[in-house]
Amino acid sequence: MIDLPLFPYHRDPIASDSVRETDARCDCCGEKRGVTYIGNAYCLAQPETLCPWCIANGNAENKYDASFFDADFVDDDMNPVDLPPEVHSAVFGRTIGFATFNPIGWWVHCGEPAEYIRRDEPYDMIFECRKCGKQQTIMDLD
């Protein structure tokens, strides 16, 4: 059983296949944490091993200028939503990634980014509002 830090915007990184076990040291913190992120990191340096803790605490974002999503915030109608830079950073820079076919719309409800719950194969991404609990399906077609 892999123990992971909590990601407020991504409920279950193990179910999302975002991590695997490893004996390697994390390139970012140098620690052997036993687990590495295996999704995309959007940054120039491509760390081979990156522990989920370095993503959660912002070290990877700061050290590599990394983000873990090709995404934009969207409302119910898939229109873009403007949120402050610190919110972009919390979601796209300090949330462990999950695989998508395309750049995605990250659902915003009640003025806040929603939490990514799971993928219903093949194309539905399920998000849940962190304030009111409403769920929304965002399509990700291949």
Ligand SMILES: [Zn+2]
């Ligand atoms: Zn690390």
Ligand SMILES: [Zn+2]
């Ligand atoms: Zn809501």
